[in-house]
Amino acid sequence: NIFYDDDADISLVKGKTILFIGYGNQGRAQALNFRDTLKYAKTDATILIANLKDSYAARAHEDGFEVTQDWAKATALADVIFLLIPDQVQPKLFNSKIGPSMKPGATVVVASGYNVFYKLLDVPKGANVVMAAPRMIGTSVRSRFVSNAGYPCFVSVEQDATGNAHELALAISRGIGATKAGAIESSAREETLIDLFAEQALWPTVINAFTEAYKLLRANGCSDEALVHELYYSMEPAEIFEKCAEDGFVKQLVYHSKVSQFGQLNGALSLDGSEFVSRFQKVLKHQIIEGEFMRNFSKMEKAGTLDKELESLFERAGKTELALGEKLVFERLGHSYGAA
Numbered sequence: 001n002i003f004y005d006d007d008a009d010i011s012l013v014k015g016k017t018i019l020f021i022g023y024g025n026q027g028r029a030q031a032l033n034f035r036d037t038l039k040y041a042k043t044d045a046t047i048l049i050a051n052l053k054d055s056y057a058a059r060a061h062e063d064g065f066e067v068t069q070d071w072a073k074a075t076a077l078a079d080v081i082f083l084l085i086p087d088q089v090q091p092k093l094f095n096s097k098i099g100p101s102m103k104p105g106a107t108v109v110v111a112s113g114y115n116v117f118y119k120l121l122d123v124p125k126g127a128n129v130v131m132a133a134p135r136m137i138g139t140s141v142r143s144r145f146v147s148n149a150g151y152p153c154f155v156s157v158e159q160d161a162t163g164n165a166h167e168l169a170l171a172i173s174r175g176i177g178a179t180k181a182g183a184i185e186s187s188a189r190e191e192t193l194i195d196l197f198a199e200q201a202l203w204p205t206v207i208n209a210f211t212e213a214y215k216l217l218r219a220n221g222c223s224d225e226a227l228v229h230e231l232y233y234s235m236e237p238a239e240i241f242e243k244c245a246e247d248g249f250v251k252q253l254v255y256h257s258k259v260s261q262f263g264q265l266n267g268a269l270s271l272d273g274s275e276f277v278s279r280f281q282k283v284l285k286h287q288i289i290e291g292e293f294m295r296n297f298s299k300m301e302k303a304g305t306l307d308k309e310l311e312s313l314f315e316r317a318g319k320t321e322l323a324l325g326e327k328l329v330f331e332r333l334g335h336s337y338g339a340a
């Protein structure tokens with residue numbers, strides 16, 4: 001099922017207090033969208049931001065929002081609570097300050113299924129839990145709202161205490177601009193499975209394939225310049241993915257030469273695949289469904305070793321031929337290397 005603006009009754013939040021916990025990537029975009037939706041729909045509601053005293057809080061203040069550091073007091077006032085801080089820090093804050101202060105019948109909104117699927121949040125029985133999970137980074141959640149294009153979003157009801165959580169979920173989704181392009185009915189389980197599978201099975205395979213292809217072609221005399229340009233710097237792969245979204249994953253192949261079409265289709269269809277399928281199955285069952293990844297990740301978060309572990313992974317990945325080669329090429333091209 002896909003829900004659009006017309007399926008959502010924004011008047012359900014009339015006179016309510018909407019609390020955004022966190023004003024980062026998603027928090028800022030969603031709060032700004034919500035405020036604009038209320039304005040366009042001539043619906044009054046109060047928007048509050050609860051945030052640590054940091055640069056995000058300063059930004060919220062600059063954007064004209066009322067910002068508080070008193071989580072418990074803000075929560076006690078709220079009818080709708082958007083939980084928009086990083087997934088790994090949500091359980092600690094929620095279970096100590098938010099859950100115990102919620103008023104009966106209030107609704108918690110998560111933007112990712114992770115903490116709900118793994119039951120890491122102690123949500124009071126009398127509360128609703130809904131998911132509105134944009135399939136988009138925060139800056140695009142905002143820019144696509146402003147340009148009236150909308151963005152895809154998964155929506156679900158995870159706990160219905162008031163009997164109208166579905167209607168509320170749609171009103172909330174409309175508030176953040178998620179029903180403009182169609183909010184897709186989903187679940188915390190589905191969102192978690194797809195998201196973690198893409199991150200832990202699909203993209204690692206792609207990263208590994210690119211890294212190995214780079215090494216092999218380089219060993220056969222191909223230059224760093226040619227490889228970096230061919231593999232991604234030209235933006236051709238990004239454009240191919242755009243065509244996949246426009247015309248279809250397979251049908252976009254008509255834009256490629258016959259040599260390329262034959263090579264790609266024949267190559268893909270004759271791949272055995274059993275090697276990565278058995279790895280995919282293991283990741284899905286053991287790491288994701290049985291929760292091994294979550295347990296290890298929570299352990300690192302609790303021990304305070306996550307950033308150090310990540311740093312060491314970046315260091316190792318930075319030593320591959322692909323990473324070393326691209327650094328050289330970027331420098332020769334006068335292109336700054338790295339996002340920060």
Ligand code: NAI
Pocket residue numbers: 021022023024025026027051052054056057083084085086087089093110111112133134135136137138
């Ligand atoms: P973020 O990393 O941008 O969050 C920053 C915010 O969290 C700031 O307001 C900061 O003050 C607050 N914060 C950080 N550590 C904190 C702590 N220990 N205690 C209290 N507040 C703390 O988060 P982001 O990326 O917006 O993610 C929020 C939710 O949205 C997550 O559930 C994530 O999975 C989901 N999501 C994120 C997407 C993205 O593009 N980044 C896309 C779709 C969903």
